[in-house]
Amino acid sequence: MRDFSGAWRRTAEGAGLLDEDGRGIPTIFAEMSALATRTGAVNLGQGFPDEDGPAEVLDAARRAIAEGANQYPPGRGILELRTAVAEHQRRFYGTILDPERDIIITAGATEAIAAAILALTGEPDDEVVVFEPYYDSYAACVALAGARLVPVPLRAPDFQPDLDELRAAVTDRTRVILVNDPHNPTGMVFTDAVREEVVRLAERHDAVIVTDEVYEHLVFDGPHVPIATLPGAWERTLSISSAAKSFSVTGWKIGWFTGPADLVDAVLAVKQFLTYAGGTPFQPAIATALRLPDAYFTGIAATMRAKSALLGSGLSAAGFTVLPPQGTYFTVADAAPLAVTDAAQFCRDLPERAGVVGIPLTAFVTPAHRARYASFVRFAACKRVDVIEDASARLQRLR
Template identity: 75%
Template structure:
C-alpha cells in the first residue's frame, strides 16, 4: 500500500492523529462519542446542541428548498446573505463591510480558516501564533498549509495569556495571529488589554490577524468586541464566523469571512477549489436568522448562561474545581480533587464511573505543554436543561 502523502501526514500529525508507528487515530470526539453510545452515558463532550434553532430560520430553509434553491449559489454566496452579513456587522459592531467585495460565504468557519491559512502561509518559515489550548483544526490546518504553529499558553483559572509570553511568541516570522474569542475550548473572553496587544504586535511585525468569532453571540458578561473594531485593526484583520452556534444549526455549515477586499479575495481564491460553494437553501435561511430582532440574540445568551450556571453548580457539588466561562458552550473543570492525575484517563473512566462523557483538555494542546492542563476536563452545556440536570445528578456519584 502506498504511503500517505506528506501533506496529509503533516496534517494528521499536526492534529495529534498520527501515531509513532505511522498509523492514524480517530479524533478524541469520535472516541468519546463512541464511548457514550457504547455505555449509554450522557454526552457532554461534543459541542452540538440537542434542540433545534428558531422556527423562522428552519421554515425559511424549507421554503427555499420548495422554491427550488437547490443548485449552485454564486461563488461568493447569495447576494441577500452577503447583505445580511454586512448588516449584521453594522448593527452589532459598527463595521461596514462591502457585501460585494468584503464578504464571503464559506462552508462553516472551519473552511474559512483552512482557506485563509492555505492562502496566507507561504512556507515553513511562516509562523502562526495561536492561544493554547486551541480548537483542534487550527494545528491541522497550519500543518496542511506547511506553516509552523507557535502557541501561547492560557492560564488556569481565567484562561488569559501572559502578555510577556505573547510578546515573546510574535516576531518578524509571524504571518498570522489566530485569535478565537470567545474561546473554545476554555470559554474565556479575552480582556481589552489582550485584544489591544494583539493589534499592536500585528502592526509592529506586519502580521495578519485572523479571528474565529463563531461564539460571538454567546458572550455572557457583556457584548462581544471584535478585534476588527479596534483602531488600526480592520486593514489587517480577517474575521470568521458562522450561523451554526448562533442558530443551533451546526449541521448546515454556513459561515462567512469579512475583512478588507485583498484578504477576502485571497480566501476566495482557495475556497473555490475546496467546496466551491455550499448550502444553497441554508443561505437564505441564515440571512433570515441574522435579521432576527435583538431580543433573540439576547435570549440565546441568557439561555446558555443559565445552562452554564446549572452545569457549573453540578460540577462543584460533584467535587470539581470550576472555571466559570465568560462565553461559548463550554465549562472547564479541574478533576484533581477527585483523584485525577491524567485528564485523558479520567475521561475514559468517567462514562463507567458516572455515566457522563467529557473531553480532556489535553486533547487541545501541544505535547510540551500537556503538563499545564493534565487534570482539566471540558464539559458542554449546550444541551436541554433536563439532560444537564441528569448529568449533574450522575456526577454526584463521584464524591
C-alpha cells in the same frame, strides 16, 4: 506502492493524531462519542445542541428548497446572505461592509479558517501564532499548509495569556495571529489589553489577524468586541463567524469571513478550490436568522449563561473545581480535587464510572504542553436543562 502519506501525515501529526507506530488514530471527539453510544452515557463532550434553532429559520430553509434553491450558489455566496451579514456587522458592531467585496460565505467557520491559513502562509519558515488550548482544526490546518504552529499558553484560572509570552511568540516570521474570542475550549473572553496587544504586534511585525468569532452572541456579560473594530486593526484583520452556534444549526455548515477586499480576495482564491460553494437553501434561511430581533440574541446568551451555571453547580457538587466561563458552550472543570492527574484517562473511564462524557483539555494542546492542563476537563452546556440535570445527578457517583 509509493508512499502517499505526505499531506495526511503532516495534518494528522499536527493535530496529534498519530499513534506510536505512526498510524492515524480517531479524534478524541469520535472516541468519546463512541463511548457515549456504547455505554448510554450523557454526552457533554461534543459541542452541539440537542434542540433545533428558531422555527422561522427552519421554515425559511424548507421554503427555499420548495422554491428550487437547490443548485450551486455564487462562489461568494448569495447576495441576500452577504447583505444580511453586512447588516449584522453594522447593527451590532458599527462596521460598514460592502457585500460585493468584503464578505465571502463559506462551508462553516472551519473551512474559512483553513482557507485563510492556506492563503496567508506558504513558505517553510512561516509561523501561525495561536492561543493554547486551541480548537483542534487549527493545528491540523497549519500543518497542512506547511507552516509552523507557535502556541501561547492561556493560564488558569482566568485563561488569559501572559503578554510578555505573547510578545516573544510574535516575530517577523509570523504571518497569522489566530484569535478565538470567545474562546473554545476554555469559555474565556479576552481582555481589552490582550486584544490591543494583538493589534499592536500584528502591525509591528506585518502579520494578519484571523479571528474565529463563532460564539460572538454567547458572551455572558457585556457585548462581544471584535478585534477588527479596534484602531488600526481593520486593514489587517479577517473576521470569521458562522450560523452554527448562534442559531443551533451546526449541521448546515454556513459560515462567512469579512475584511478588507484585498485580504478577502486572497482567501477566496483558495476557498474556491475547496468547496467552491454550497448550502444553497440554507443561505437565505441564515439571512432570515441574522435579521431576527435583538431579543433573540440577548435571549440565547441569557439561556446559555443559565445552563452554564446549572452545569457548574452540578460539577461543583460532584467535587470538581469549576472555572466559570465568560461565554461559549463550554465549562472547564479541574478534576484534581478528585485525585485526577490524567484527564484523558479519567475521561475514558468516566462513562463507566458516572455515565457522563467530557473531553480532556489536553486534547486541545501540543504534546509538549499537556502537563500544565493534565487535570482539566471540558464539558458542554449546550443541552436541554433536563439533560444537564441528569448528567449532574450521575456525576455525584464520583463523590
